[in-house]
Amino acid sequence: MVMLIHRFLCPPLSFPDKACLISGSQRLTYRQLAERTDEMARCLATQIKPKEVVLIKLARPLEQLLYFFAIIKAGGICLLADTTTSDEICTRLFQSHNIRLCIDSRYTLPAMQAGSLPRILPQDCFLGALSSGTTGTPKIIWRSHTSWVSAFAAQSRIFNLSGADTLYLAGSLVYTANLNACLHLLTEGGTVVFASSAMPRTWVQEITNCQISALFMVPANYKRLLHALNAPLTALTSLVTAGAKMDLATLERLLIYFPAAQICEYYGASELGHVSYLLAKDILAHPTAVGKAFPGVTITIKTDQTIWVKSPYLAPAYQPEASVGDLGELDENGFLYLWGRKNGLINTGGVKVIPEQVEQVLLSCPGVIQACVAGVNDALRGEKIYAWLVAPSLTTAQVLDFCRRQLLPHCHPQRIIFLQEMPLTTTGKIDRHRLKNTQA
Numbered sequence: 001m002v003m004l005i006h007r008f009l010c011p012p013l014s015f016p017d018k019a020c021l022i023s024g025s026q027r028l029t030y031r032q033l034a035e036r037t038d039e040m041a042r043c044l045a046t047q048i049k050p051k052e053v054v055l056i057k058l059a060r061p062l063e064q065l066l067y068f069f070a071i072i073k074a075g076g077i078c079l080l081a082d083t084t085t086s087d088e089i090c091t092r093l094f095q096s097h098n099i100r101l102c103i104d105s106r107y108t109l110p111a112m113q114a115g116s117l118p119r120i121l122p123q124d125c126f127l128g129a130l131s132s133g134t135t136g137t138p139k140i141i142w143r144s145h146t147s148w149v150s151a152f153a154a155q156s157r158i159f160n161l162s163g164a165d166t167l168y169l170a171g172s173l174v175y176t177a178n179l180n181a182c183l184h185l186l187t188e189g190g191t192v193v194f195a196s197s198a199m200p201r202t203w204v205q206e207i208t209n210c211q212i213s214a215l216f217m218v219p220a221n222y223k224r225l226l227h228a229l230n231a232p233l234t235a236l237t238s239l240v241t242a243g244a245k246m247d248l249a250t251l252e253r254l255l256i257y258f259p260a261a262q263i264c265e266y267y268g269a270s271e272l273g274h275v276s277y278l279l280a281k282d283i284l285a286h287p288t289a290v291g292k293a294f295p296g297v298t299i300t301i302k303t304d305q306t307i308w309v310k311s312p313y314l315a316p317a318y319q320p321e322a323s324v325g326d327l328g329e330l331d332e333n334g335f336l337y338l339w340g341r342k343n344g345l346i347n348t349g350g351v352k353v354i355p356e357q358v359e360q361v362l363l364s365c366p367g368v369i370q371a372c373v374a375g376v377n378d379a380l381r382g383e384k385i386y387a388w389l390v391a392p393s394l395t396t397a398q399v400l401d402f403c404r405r406q407l408l409p410h411c412h413p414q415r416i417i418f419l420q421e422m423p424l425t426t427t428g429k430i431d432r433h434r435l436k437n438t439q440a
Contacts, residue, residue, distance in 0.1 A: 007149075008187050037066060037070045044070055045117055051124070064080065073120070075118035089138065149187070159264050161238050163189030167191070167213075169192060218242065218243040237262065244347050262280070263283075271318050272324060276293055289335040299336055368394065384414045385412070389419065
């Protein structure tokens with residue numbers, strides 16, 4: 001197997017007239033995707049050189065993917081950003097990561113085309129994943145073709161997916177787990193359908209009308225989908241989730257409403273790729289575990305209880321072994337359990353946020369004297385981002401306006417509480433435990 005993320009678009013095409021991407025009334029076949037991205041790549045090759053980074057800031061998934069594959073064919077590296085990402089953050093990205101080009105709603109392809117396209121190698125990087133970094137320069141994790149494609153065969157087996165499937169995605173491709181799910185099924189020759197709305201009732205209609213056989217969602221979205229269902233959906237055969245732990249109540253309802261589906265949860269990270277997985281029966285038997293090692297992965301617990309991963313799926317800069325600071329243990333049967341993270345990451349709807357970095361931004365806001373940020377348990381999202389501030393002259397609206405300009409969208413505080421003074425521990429540090437109990 002050629003380890004290139006766009007290999008399925010190279011001739012000869014296996015399924016030229018089969019629909020590969022559907023979004024609302026828009027539809028692309030494999031042939032159309034291959035031909036359009038070839039033409040776009042030749043245009044882009046007059047603007048970018050191999051290994052240069054291109055920022056994609058578009059809302060529509062089909063347009064995102066057309067440029068995504070065109071950039072890769074032209075030898076570039078894609079960096080996907082949410083359309084609500086502020087100009088200030090984009091400017092910092094350009095300055096710190098030497099980004100060559102920004103493709104947004106104002107961008108127009110050049111009329112000229114290059115005579116040829118560069119040769120792409122499996123070890124070349126094709127993607128930059130924005131991490132949860134939130135201050136002046138968000139961290140970027142660079143991904144090679146091999147580090148993603150090498151996991152696809154195992155994903156097909158474990159997730160019960162093949163080219164016969166039609167996958168439904170209800171989240172943004174900026175979230176790398178959604179992008180990975182999409183690219184994996186395209187390499188298998190399947191069809192990917194994107195939700196046309198954020199409303200779960202629309203999801204139910206589209207799942208039925210498009211004859212969906214597979215879903216990938218974070219647990220919070222599965223909860224929303226279940227609330228909108230009135231009857232079981234018996235045609236689905238694969239449900240995959242990641243980004244946060246699936247609770248037993250949600251799993252039990254999924255088993256009722258999707259009786260023919262294999263349900264699988266996996267644990268991973270942008271730096272590490274797929275680390276471990278659980279099928280439904282394992283979740284029921286080991287509800288607090290995050291699974292056994294993904295094929296090809298070796299998990300080690302160091303003396304400080306930090307989880308270390310050795311894997312072919314690691315991002316190039318993290319090979320051959322890496323840790324993201326998660327703490328945990330392995331039981332005698334090989335099941336991995338997470339205890340949390342050293343720096344107390346907030347997990348909100350499957351997106352990881354570093355609270356200390358949000359605090360640094362808030363402290364740079366004129367009028368903020370003290371700031372503390374933490375995650376507070378939330379039934380839908382897993383955790384909400386709470387910010388406690390000592391800022392006598394400011395309003396919630398003023399703080400949120402500052403955050404919109406200085407923070408990535410997923411890092412905005414979802415609740416702001418103003419205090420006259422911060423509670424302190426006996427050592428003089430901010431008492432985060434007491435603050436988490438101060439939610440009114």
